[in-house]
Amino acid sequence: MDERLKRLKKSMDKSVFSDLGFTDQHQKAIRERVNKEIKDEDILLAVMQLLVKEKTGFELVNFLRGRGIRKFEENEGILYTLLHQLEQDSCLKSSWNEWNIKYYRLNNKGRKKLVKLEKQHIDKKFALKELFEG
């Protein structure tokens, strides 16, 4: 039996696997899905990092684009939901200027939370780096 099984790879490659391939199209489809699903966590972190300094929602969308996050360009509503959530968690301080434009900025609690998130993120990053270098 063992002898026959040792030929399993060769014979599968020649028959059942001969027209089964992981193609460029598959890769492309995965890439597209991944881009669409850039993790909420990444976005949250980016938003919080950007709000260390006071910004308007509009500025925020632009800065996020600069980081490759395009999710909000078509649907700014999601961003405001996220900002509202941060406000609810009392991580944000918001204020209006004289033209009635709303500004957002992290407060103390928000900054603490950001430090925590960043630390988790750095741990992850190092783990990933070691994979390829180690």
Added chain:
Amino acid sequence: MEELIVKALDLDEKDALIEELMDNYGQEIIRLVYSYVNNKEVAEDLTQDIFVKCYKALHTYNGKSQLKTWLWSIAINHCKDFLKSWYNKNVVMKEEIAENRTHKGMVEEVVIQKEEDDQLISVVMTLPIKYREVIYLFYYEDLLIKEIAVMTEVSVNTVKTRLRRAKQLLEERLEGSKNG
């Protein structure tokens, strides 16, 4: 400005990692998946799901196992979830049974050529999953028993027992098909 660059690298790094995983393991994963689902289209779909899932789960990788082992565990679990799913039981399997009779080449070849190797494959592909997976991982992928145990989330001894039992089953069934 600095914070911008750091963060951008981060996202790029993840993207780079997933690209690397796809380049290195895409082919192996789709075959692995096929060994579970025995259907080309399903294998293609599930392989995509697996890489997306992997991307989303990158942060849960703790570095304790090899990255390959981690990826394989995700893939194997995904396949098993699929096999257990309502969709598979009610939609795919039925087509599968009808399709399998005339399954491109495979069955016909066995009938026409009666080639030992092809016969072995078709018998392997009809083994129950827990036996089929150890045969595949051990003989096709040439993995260590230790690695198979981690990937399939059972003990080393269980893997050994299943391998032994799988070979018995294969012998019985091959013997049976010869006489019948």
